[in-house]
Amino acid sequence: MKFFKVLMLCLGLAMLTGCNSDDDAGTTPQEVNVVFTFSHYWDGSQIQNSDFDQTSYVNAHGETLTLSKLVYLISDITFTAQDGTVYSAEDYNLVNVREGQNLSFTPNVLLPEGAYTVSFTFGFDDEDNSGNYPDLNSADGGWNVPDMLGGGYHYMRMEGKYLAAGTTDEVNFQYHTIRANKHTTLPPGPDTLELLEDTSFEVNLGEINITAETGIEIDMNVAEWFKNPNTWDLTQYYTVLMPNYEAQILMYQNGKNGVFGLGATTVP
């Protein structure tokens, strides 16, 4: 009889624990994920969906503009420990600000709690740009760049309309950043490409103490794309910027100087 009682008790316990799909080991995980969120500003004003095609901004050169689209790619979020150990999933995230897509991203990497220098790449570096990514080819009508412009992928598509100072006619602009490409003649064709220059750049967010469920906010100040070190003359550089080598270099220089910064770091 005792045997039956013990057996029933054991099996009952096994049934309860076996049917529980939530596996809770009850211990603090040794390794953690980090959640990144993306916020966007024009200087001090946060950019929300309702601002697109509505809110006017004035850039450093004096043009009044509205934004219609802001989509950009970041990749290779990297955590470098104080002993030099590097953790990176080498994955990427395509942020669509207007549509609110991918404003939160968790790199597929686990790392021990501790202090890390955190960095990421704006766009794709040459190594990543050589791959074929079905999800990016499927995004926004094809996020990839035509072969005659060097191939690879867009880094950013910022589009909108502007008014030059003293004018009343809106003009469309397309501020598209890609790998800088120089051509022997324009318009570009299959045989005109003479130089490709990797204009992706690394953004260093500094040292951050990572604990379980740490959240890191990455901020983009859109005004900085037009400001520093090059005061962007939108009346000159407003369209057909993809095959414009000089424009791509200027965008690169502005991009890596204050566009991105560390926002709030949260530990729930």
Next chain:
Amino acid sequence: MKRKVVVILVLSILVVACNKEDAAEEEYLATPVSLEIPPLFEENILPPVIPEDNPLSEEGIALGKKLFFDPILSADNTQSCATCHRPQNAFTDPRRFSIGINGEEGFRNSMPIYNAAWNYGEKFFWDGRAGSLEEQAFEPITNPIEMNNTWPNAVASLQNTNVYPPLFESAFGTKTIDSTMVSKSIAQFVRTLISSNSKFDRYLRGEVALTEAEANGLDIFLDESRGDCFHCHGNPLNPLWTDNIFHNNGLDEFFTDKGLGAVTGDPRDDGKFKTPSLRNLAFTAPYMHDGRFETLDEVIDHYSEGLVYSETIDPLMKKVGEGGVQLSEEEKAALKAFLLSLSDPSFINNPDFRP
């Protein structure tokens, strides 16, 4: 011996209790079908969207095809889906506006249908008002300027035949027909309408060469300063040739048809319509959401010198103040040659897509 019996009994309880599949909920399964995904699609873009609650089956597809071509769904048994979505026209209507069973004209050109399973955003119709292919298939039956039927009447018509109840039973496990099953089966058939064998597809597969005009046209298509078609219509790595997104492409200064804006209620969406695919243009005239352009030449002229400013015009429209990018006649001819290379005669002649 008794101990053994008890142990077996208890173990059986354990197994049954832990089994998440409830035998009582076992569902009817028709013969599963996997879409044959063209290699160019497989290599370069995400897989098609197949909803979990409407998997493809041999029986479901066959039923959907029969329904697609059967006028029984319309109130007076005179019009089928294929009346306005004709296979020989890549499943659009050569008339500018289709005419419903009461002789009333619509106000938009019928959309062609192919590669619809790859519409990742799942917004269908020119204005995006349907959130799935099932929803899309659901609407025309009761639309007063189309089939003008009621669902109870359409279902009763099907139920009262000898043919359909067994077909529904094969596809869905029941002879009791409902509107959901009708739209699901039509959506299944529509997902099989794949076009992937244009001359340009064969060029990408290394089977044929482009003519000089077609190759020049591709360059213009991909050149920001001339065509810049690719930002909305894709490129050789996106064989859909559409972004399936909504744009105002500079057709009108004022809108009599708000398009997406009428659906979302957001004035920022006024005048926006879904980008159509550039595949099969040889068969899909007239063009634009309202079929205003009878020829491809008129379409190219529009982007070259016919753009009109309005508040919601897409920033990708170039040189709006000058009417467009001002292509030369030679460039226009080359662009047209390339665009026509995206047409796929094998699609419109596919016997699987005919009644």
